Each structure stands twice: as C-alpha cells, then as structure tokens.
Amino acid sequence: TVSKDCFVSQTGQVVVDCQPNDNQGNPQGNVVSLGDMVPITVDNSVTQVDGTLTANATGLTYQWTLCDGTEIEGETNASFTPTVTGDYAVVVTDGNCSSTSECITVMVNGTTSLNAGDLSFYPNPVQDELTIDFEKMVSDVKVRVFNINGQLMFTQDFPETEMIKLDMSKLIPGTYMLDLTVKGESLKTSIIKM
Template sequence: TITASVNLAADQNSANNSLSATVPIAAKPANPAGQGVVCGTNVILSALNQTTANYFWYTNNTSTTPIAAGANVQTSTITTDRTYYLATDARTTVGAASKLTYAGGSYFAGNAVMKISHTAPITIETARFYTGNSGQIKLTLADNYTPGTSGSFSYRPISSTTIDLFPSNTNGTTTNDPSDSGFVYNLNMRVNGSGDKIIIGELLNGATMFRNNGITGTTYPQGSSSIMAFTGNSASLSGGTENQFYYFFYDTRVSTGCASDRVAVVATANSGVSLSQVGDSLVSSLRTGVYQWVFNDTATILGANGSSIKPSRSGNYKVIVTDALGCARTSSNVNYTVTALNTVSPAEIKLSVSPNPNNGVFQLSFETSTRSDLSIDILNAAGTRVYTNTQSGFIGRYSKLINLENKSSDFYLLKIQHDKKTYLQKILIQR
C-alpha cells in the first residue's frame, strides 16, 4: 500500500490530506540452476530445467553487464575459480552515462535517429534527458530502417509515445553546461522480439535537447551486447560521421523483466581423455558420455560407441568422448597390435550354428571340458563387433538363441575364445 499525504498550515479540511493506493506486486521469480564445463579454451554453460525465461550469465554477483545471454551458451571468458552466476532476466544501464561523457555538444532543435540492437524482448524504462527549452519529444520505435537519398530514409513504425519536456538548463546557454544535471523521464517503451531497430526522436513545440557532437574515436556500440546497445545514429544521412554524434539518450535503463537472484554455477575443470590397454581391450579414462572410436586417425569405426573396444586389427586407435554439454574430448592415438590367434577347429567344442544361413536368428551351441573365461564376439565384414558376450570361469554346455534381425544381409564372423584357444565360424545372414 502506498500513501501520499500533505500538511498545510491553514488547512480547512484535514480529512482529505492523504491518498492511499494498494498495488499488487508479483512474487520474485524462482532461482534458476545451471551447469558448466571447461572445454579447451572455452567454457560451456547450460541452464537446468529450462523455461521460456531469458537467461543471463555473469562473471561475478554484482556485475551489471552479462558475458552471455541464453539458456545454452559458450564463452572464452574462463574465470580463475570457474564460477559463473546465472539469473533469469536482467536490468542494466546502457549508452552514455551523461552528457559529460564527451566534451563537446549543444542543445539541439532538430530530429534524430538512434539505432539499437537487442537480443531479447526488453523495456526501455527510463532515460536522462537534458533540455534547454520546454516542449515535447515524440519517440517512434521502428524497424526496416533503410537510408535513402538527400537525407531521407524509410522505416516501418512499431509504436510511438510523446513525452512532455521541462527545461533542465536554467542558465540559457546553448553549449555543454556542466551544471545541467538533466531529468530522468519514464519511457516504458516496450521493444519486442530481437535484432536491429531504430528510435526516431522528433522535437516538438520549440523543445531543444542536448546532444554531443565533435566526438573523436569510436562511439558505438554502447551498451550490452547480451541485452541492448546503441549502435549508431542518423548523422550519416546529412553527410556527418556517426561516431562524432550521440543523441538524447543518457543513463538509459533497460530490462528484460523481473530479475531473479543470481545463482553460482561452478564449471567442471577441463579434463582430457586417455586410453589404457586392459587385456585385449582399449579402455577410455572417461566412463560417461557419447563415444566414437576412430581407426588410424580417419576411419570412424561403425558401431564402436562404448567406453572400451576390442580391436580386431592392428593399427592406431583413438576415442572421441562428447559429454552431456556437448564438449568433445579426443584422446591421443594408441598403437594396438593384434596377437596371433591360436585357432582351433570348431569341431573340438562341437560348435553349432543352426540354421546357417539364417535370417538373423539362430541357435548357438558348444561344449567345453575345462574351466576358463569365455568370450563370444560376432564381427561384421568391416571388423566391427555387432554382438558380444562374456562369462567368467565357464565350463560345460552353452546354448543360446542369438537375435541379429536388425543386422543387414551379409557374412559375419563368429569368434569364440576359451582356454587360450580361438574358434572361428562364418555366419551368413540372408533375407
């Protein structure tokens, strides 16, 4: 509830000295959550449980300028402690802080265009105007700005508002009066969508407003590339240089909505991936992620998408592991030599594949008389495993229905390893 009151010395009716209004206030937005990972020279950041909110990332809890905007972002800014701060929606100040930001300038009676670029729907809440003479300014938001000839331009108007101006320069000077502190005006100009737009300022009824000129150096862009920035003006239409002028909008306050608290997100440290040989397998040091094994640096091994691989031929092997945030890590090559197989006739273990040829479904059976670790692999014509099964300390009769209905018609190689012996059998799938 907001109450305004007055007290007059000779008040004849004190009962009407106050006025109250109850204004509903929305609840503060829920705090977001996020995750991140350092990936090479960049860091990948992602919001969890994403909604339609605008997400902004900061390097500390008090910075007014985000380093990135979006639910999923990547930045080359890596903080010392890998800590970032995430918030939904943001409020910041853009443009020149005051007319004293630049030395030159004067009170101006003409019209001007300021170009803007924004990444999300925003509201231009307030701006500080320095006015010489009272009057009005009509602000028109537009897009499709196209310069023409002889100082003309075309555009598509989106919205407009007219604001009464009151003189802040009481000295009557036309140059840059340092004692003029200006007035802050409520604009509440809604700018939907994103991209490039313009704001046309038309001074009416004798109004004059301060603008800087004679600026040296690079003036634009001014603001936040993650929210909104002033990117230029219309000075070039009359033969001027845009960087030499800055019009009207000082200490401009913009927001994307009601901001949440900022939440710390600590990115996981950059960790590489290495390979080690365990028995007849190569094993990745990273045990989670999406895997792709590569042979001799260039050949992607079809179907080799696990954390380990049993190479079927000699050569160089490496693995690419992509985590949930999209960070891909590549191991160094490891040279693997396939040792000679002690191949024994399948008849020794009464090996049976029935039927063969088949449609991808067949009964596999065999018998062993000694106890040893058992490994069963089926390889396609490219040497990629399409089926594998292992058992520790196996002895006795093995019988199992194998289903490879999802495999294409072709020759396959069945390889059974037991008691330091290898048994091979060709299988033909045809449909």
C-alpha cells in the same frame, strides 16, 4: 581480465552470458552477453582397413587409447595398427578442442587357436538361433559377434558349457564375424544371418 574455458558439445549457435561476482561469489553488476559463438567441430571418424585404424582428420594431433581411456604410449600418429585384439579409440585434438572417436574393435590373429574340428556351428546361414556345440564340457568361454565393419554387436560369457545357443534374431541380415575364445585359445569364423 577473467578467463574461463567453455566446452560446447552441440552444433549450432551458442550464446554465453556471464555475470561477474565479487570475491565471495555475490553477483556484481549486469549480465554481460558475449554474443553468438559457433562451436568448433573436430572430425573424430576412423577408418579400419586390414587391421589398421586411421583417423580421418588430417593435420591435427592424435592419441590412440583403449576404450577405457588408457592412453597407448607412443601411438600419436594418424594411423595405428594394434598388435592385440581389443577395443580402440582415438582422441583427435585441434588447438584446445578435442574429440574422441567411437570404440572400434580390432581382431588380431593370435598364435593359439581352437581346433575347428572340436566343435560345430549350426545352422549357418542362421535365421534366429545359432548353436555352438563343443561336444564336451568346456569352461571360461567368451563369444563376441562383430559386424562386417568390425563393430561389436554383442558379447556373452559362459563360465562352463557344452552347448551355446546364441540369439541372432535382432541382427539385420548380413555377414558377421564370430570370435570364440575358450581358456585363452580363439577361433574366428564367419556367420551369415538371413
């Protein structure tokens, strides 16, 4: 008896053909057809409400991870509330089949924040280009823009700047969250795209 794991990543019917080999890998005998197989689908969708992520599949096993694949120790429940801003996913397992969700960005309000009076955003609502004016030279700036569902739309880093002009023209109209970090201090504000 020979056992070989086979992972199927497409939906629909799959036909598996096997040809036995001898110990040196030379084909022996006829091709054996195992017939139609229907892949098992594991629901890997996630809902985000008030900073809590919940896997929509029920009754399975879960492992929450960072989007680089690092497992978050002890986070094996269907729901997970991150304590640090970051990009998260869940690996949902049903028996021998696993599926990883898309990355979801969660923004957690920190204790250090930028003073909104030290900078300005204009125009808001914006059509094509958003200006962020610091009114002085700043360094180590990161700008992230998220849609209303918390999905990261784009990110830009600036080693040193006094003014940033963000191209918003490719975004569809709606409300976006702008997460601005300068030397570890952050500010979050809503931007309306027309």
